[in-house]
Amino acid sequence: MKKINDLPQIFVAAIPVLEKLEEAGFEAYFVGGSIRDLLLKRHIHDIDIASSAYPEEVKRLFPKTIDTGIKHGTVTVLYNGSSYEITTFRTESGYQDFRRPDHVTFVRSLKEDLKRRDFTINALAMNTKGEIVDLFNGLDDLHHHLIKAVGDPLERFHEDALRMMRAVRFMSQLQFDLEEQTEEAIRQLHYLLPKISVERIRDEFVKMGTGPNSRKAFAVFLDTELSEGAPDFAGKKDLLAIYPSLKFDPILESSLWAVIIILLKIANNEIGQFMRDWKNSNAMTSKVEKIVDLFDLLSERAPTDYELFEAGKETLLNTIDVAQILGQPINSEALVDRYMALPIKSSSELVIDGRFLIAAGVNPGPKLGELLTDIKKKVIAGELENSREAITAFLGNEF
Numbered sequence: 001m002k003k004i005n006d007l008p009q010i011f012v013a014a015i016p017v018l019e020k021l022e023e024a025g026f027e028a029y030f031v032g033g034s035i036r037d038l039l040l041k042r043h044i045h046d047i048d049i050a051s052s053a054y055p056e057e058v059k060r061l062f063p064k065t066i067d068t069g070i071k072h073g074t075v076t077v078l079y080n081g082s083s084y085e086i087t088t089f090r091t092e093s094g095y096q097d098f099r100r101p102d103h104v105t106f107v108r109s110l111k112e113d114l115k116r117r118d119f120t121i122n123a124l125a126m127n128t129k130g131e132i133v134d135l136f137n138g139l140d141d142l143h144h145h146l147i148k149a150v151g152d153p154l155e156r157f158h159e160d161a162l163r164m165m166r167a168v169r170f171m172s173q174l175q176f177d178l179e180e181q182t183e184e185a186i187r188q189l190h191y192l193l194p195k196i197s198v199e200r201i202r203d204e205f206v207k208m209g210t211g212p213n214s215r216k217a218f219a220v221f222l223d224t225e226l227s228e229g230a231p232d233f234a235g236k237k238d239l240l241a242i243y244p245s246l247k248f249d250p251i252l253e254s255s256l257w258a259v260i261i262i263l264l265k266i267a268n269n270e271i272g273q274f275m276r277d278w279k280n281s282n283a284m285t286s287k288v289e290k291i292v293d294l295f296d297l298l299s300e301r302a303p304t305d306y307e308l309f310e311a312g313k314e315t316l317l318n319t320i321d322v323a324q325i326l327g328q329p330i331n332s333e334a335l336v337d338r339y340m341a342l343p344i345k346s347s348s349e350l351v352i353d354g355r356f357l358i359a360a361g362v363n364p365g366p367k368l369g370e371l372l373t374d375i376k377k378k379v380i381a382g383e384l385e386n387s388r389e390a391i392t393a394f395l396g397n398e399f
């Protein structure tokens, strides 16, 4: 049995919780993604505990608990300043709608619990001594960098169609290959993806698209037809087929969306709808709109200083990133130099505002806004110094 000797602190801190369950006669293990990430020496963001204790039994053992998902067997235990999710060993039944089941059956055996998990690398468990329980050859698959369904892949994907997205997400994130029969099952069941909520599809899609091997994973996403069930992707395979041959894998989520929108040749006034179809936030949508706008501009001509100012540093750098991913030649160094040389980089850096103009005798109204913009443009163009004296003199000449 493989044994981990120096457990990271995040596990060590939780051991008393597992011990308390064991002392009461129950089984308790660390399970799921944290064991996979521990063995891959990846960052461990949270740990999950599985136990033979039923939720009520867990609640009786610990003074502070929260009913996180009692129906699904999950209780959160507050212990020593940390919170731990403890989920009762369970098998899920009644998957008629291809989503997470709405009722689960609690079981007392670890094996029953592990065999309904998605992939062998996610079906590992570890006890308090650091000993790894590997009932489905997950260690071997981890070693061979393989995403392989536990047992019959068709069953696993019928249980939860989101797992098909998780497969390509892990391919990208972990830089793993997809086992043949698991891939074949996705090809057969790809049409089930629309049963899953867009939010959950989006979260996996973004993890795939911003992972280190997204181009390779995207090829499988297209080849298995999984893409056909994603929002606004149906019938767009030809356009999306460029993705696997991009110059780089996107790292930023905003770059991912901008690249997709550019590949799909989505018109500027339709970006909002596309982003809403994917249930993206308004903040992400406006960020992406600005990037695509600037990208379109840069593809045609050099921007003016005022256009660079209006785009702002974040959009400029993000657009350069997108151009590099797409392999679009742009002189990024010169653009950044020009931006850095702008006399002001945001409107708040202008030494005057509307109130200053009113005090200087300008009548309030639409003309005032126009005058302020005019002054800003002149300052940015280097035609007017950003000082009260220079601007006062300029006003004197104007009136």
Ligand SMILES: Nc1ccn([C@@H]2O[C@H](COP(=O)(O)OP(=O)(O)OP(=O)(O)O)[C@@H](O)[C@H]2O)c(=O)n1
Binding pocket: 031, 032, 033, 034, 048, 116, 117, 118, 119, 122, 123, 160, 162, 163, 166
């Ligand atoms: N559709 C799903 C989602 C989760 N799981 C199981 O529940 C564990 C925890 O799920 P989750 O936290 O969603 O995923 P992780 O594999 O932990 O990946 P991440 O690092 O993104 O949290 C998984 O490892 C897997 O054993 C599953 O079988 N099927």
Ligand SMILES: [Mg+2]
Binding pocket: 032, 033, 034, 046
């Ligand atoms: Mg997890």
